[in-house]
Amino acid sequence: MMASKISPDPFCLLLLSSLIITCPLLGSSTVSQDDRKSYIVYMGDRPKSELSASSLHLNMLQEVTGSNFSSKSLLHSFKRTFNGFVVKLSEGEVEKLAAMSSVVSVFPNRKKKLHTTRSWDFMGFPQEVQRTTVESNIIVGVLDSGIWPESESFNDAGFGPPPIKWKGSCQVSSNFSCNNKIIGAKYYRSDGIFYQSDVKSPRDSNGHGTHTASTAAGGSVSMASLYGLAMGTARGGVPSARIAVYKVCWSDGCWDADILAAFDDAIADGVDIISISIGFPEPRDYFNDSIAIGAFHAIKYGILTSNSGGNEGPGLATISNISPWSLSVAASTIDRKFLTKVLLGNNKTYEGVSINTFDLQNVMYPLIYGGDAPNITGNFNSSYSRFCFLNSLDPALVKGKIVLCDALGSGREPFFAGAAGVVMQDEGAKDVAKSFPLPFSYLGTREGGNILSYMNSTSNATATIYKSNEENDTSAPRVVSFSSRGPNVFTPDVLKPDIAAPGVDILAAWSPLSPVSEVEGDDRMVPYNIISGTSMACPHATGVAAYVKSYHPTWSPAAIKSALMTTASPMSAGLDNDAEFAYGAGHINPVRAINPGLVYDAGPIDYIKFLCGQGYNRSALRMITGDNSICSDTINGTVWDLNYPSFSLSISHSEVISRVFNRVVTNVGSATSIYKSGVTAPPGLKIQVKPAILSFSSLGQNLSFSLTMEGTVDSSIVSASLAWDDGVHHVRSPIIVHVALKRKP
Template structure:
């Protein structure tokens, strides 16, 4: 009988806390074999502590007697434990000396002990390396070192955080800046667990059923494959792997419905609108998510087999997924419906499947009946992108305290060469022109404010052009004295783009230069281009810096 394997990917978590007594050790992985499920998680953790105590006890007691240090052998053993693996496999990661690792490898209950060389970096934390903010690393375009970001206060607006999480610890930071007018709280944290992966027994196959073939009578035809609450028949689902599709309802709610009906696991597939984007969820039962192409293959198999079966393979870490980076499906690609004169997306940052701090007052799914308590969860959205942008802004602001917020936009933001600056008044005028809104009572809107696309933005977006228009821009030299830039243009199809002047010479840093961009329709355009967006660009270059600005035109 044919079997169809599915893979449930789980990112392994790395932890790097240690007391002063263990800082000189190396990270070792101690493997004790597969987790048979006979012991509770607390009992497994106690076993790990006991093993560490067995190799650290004699040495620590000797140190205590000769140097009268304050720590005990048990404290050192606990401090050396970095992480306990209690699901799928039994083992732990710890800071050990070579001698201690050798002693552990000689124990009968230890299968193997090997040093962790960091070859399998956690996929969920690679976003910081991607944007050049990994601790100890520098890509040249951001400041690094002990004082990077010093004395900068960042305010983030969000729906809430869990301040007790160690992710928000200020250990190692200096005192709160005197300029801070808010409230500082000192909060203790409690023990919990990371995102819990439920597993099916290894290499055991299960019957598989498509949700649309297992619904109760009366389920609306358009949602039979959605695994919505009380839609599945326990008689048809019990003990099976159920294939559901995303769409209506919560993704984790679909898993809850499969569990309610007695299903063994869930395979959550993408409909066409979600394509290849696969989100990660803390399901309440074993499960995995697959792309549109993946679920189509699965459904073809189900429809061609009288008794389809499948199994969920053991989890493994996958890195260097291609293509990447890509814009998340749920993130707006534009055009900007509120103000078409502002091109979007504007600023993007990693925000899909990010391992992040989680409130211990809420379960990872927020579903009734989910009683799990976790310190971390896999989360997606602007709440994940915002910390990446904020961290970048901190470092940039510390390096350039005199720059305005509007200047922090180019990719090579530490040394962009030229920036497009805009003042508070510029944005008030933009609001007047765009919405007719007077945002500041001390600044009345003029009778004829500048057009919205005249905001000094590093991109140009023209809505409904049928003729020609001229746009004004001003750049500020933040590079070397005596810089000289020339412009190169890529014209949108059917339009000419003329930049005047074609070169800019700066005598000093901080000097501003203005120029115009004239965009004009050229000849007849085919009817199929009507109400279509056409893209081009112009780039200022001095041989070192290349400052590119997109030009997008909506054909009238």
């Protein structure tokens, strides 16, 4: 393919010479020698000219730079397997050079490092980020399916004894012990019933708990991968922090009684942050929800609970962990995706989505349509077998063949039936890859239809499936389709989720007792696995919260949560139509979070006022708080006065809006500072902030303001924002106005 001229934007990077990419043109300017920067000039294959590569490159430079030519500006010539050179250029010279017909692309000589598992680097949180010397005093409590203590991610080399504040213990057994990284571990099973796959100790037989714990606080492990996929350094957000494990999940699920018992212990043991990637399919009232209850009691001891939002998306009102005193996390993509090619016998190739580690060595296998292989003896017909439902396929017909199925499934049925591979096709979202127990690719209906047409055109249809490739996802971050959305069905005027964090295709430590695909019979047992879910997003937020805690050990859970939310990077409603109901305050930004400038603080009394305003029973509240708190004129608050870092208002259709929100911000930035308010709002919605300027004279000072909304909106979801800015800190809060959904009975 003939390469077209590439516009010389110094931030445009070509990955392959065969790509044609148009980048924004730069304005020409005169720049001194001192302002020249190092660029890569890529010219494709080896030079065909008899002139040496170095001479060719020097001639090109002389033509571009004219009287400014200096041979010293040519830093290196590539000449053995491809053609190009490294050179110092001004922006104007970049433009001239890139316009040459022999040049494919020009891009900055960026500094790169050893590959990592991407999620932390993608958030701008590199390994060498500044850390405190007391990070090892931070204890992350993980409520999950246990942990695999022998994983290299939990190696305690270089760790001293547990922090003095630690009051927990380790349930040591013949198959489990702790160390100075995993300082505590307990398991809970209130009914005393254990099944064959359960391990009666804190040891993880599922993999989920090991994955989440290592994502939040695992140590750095180089050369980690899943059979070569996602190769890099696996690490947690706070690799020097300690981990306390509370095993509450078993082969039959995670029970409320065990969750509450674990919260009880974790709070008393002295953890700093609680991470729980568990939830219900549907939200429950705050105090009919073990997680909300546990999190409420945790805040009284200064412990923030970070929890997953749920995987019931993309429908609205599907988020399940919704208590205002906890951090609810949505799952976002990172700049990596896994694609799997399918090659047909007619040489047509289709690219689907999956994490396929199997290598069929280019061997072509017979193709069969699931609808043509019903298990008749099992009373199944083609209307079932086309979807490859459990037991619906005839093993005698599909064994050793690649099966085309009409819906995404787990791959269990073709696997158990002896298939060589599976191609599944439907109209579902293709924004997340999964592992299956056999070679697998997930395609759209158009591609699937083409494959079926090919199968109908010949009596010898064949195909093969390739091992997955990693590709760059330029649309990241965006909220993945499965991530549960708001609004909060019990309190629509408290925005949920709070924030988005990486939760798609995350590599982290794994239990070798659990197969890669989590399907029984899959014999791939690995130390690191790639999985997705808000379960993976939650420990990313946990790690960042622990990082902030290491800098600000006296901050309240609300202050830490505020820091994460108000420093988040705004996300685009163009990519996520559900706007703040998909991503909350935006995408988490760890480095900015340690210095937010202002925080929206709150304590137990603020949540009690909120509950009073929500009409909670007085006697029930007394039991919850453990004191003589009663709802009165002084202990009563509207939801709009809860000191939350976001603003949400539910309205009815065509309602004329008139609502006042009262807030208090605490200065944690510069002792003497002046913050100016800035508001963005759509037409028809007038938002005023009084006072518009806040002047602080000391650290820790609190100042109040009110935000008034007036007007009308013509959409079901309308987004706006408020930002306080002192020239150094940008303290942003999302504002959302939405038409109230009808609540399910």
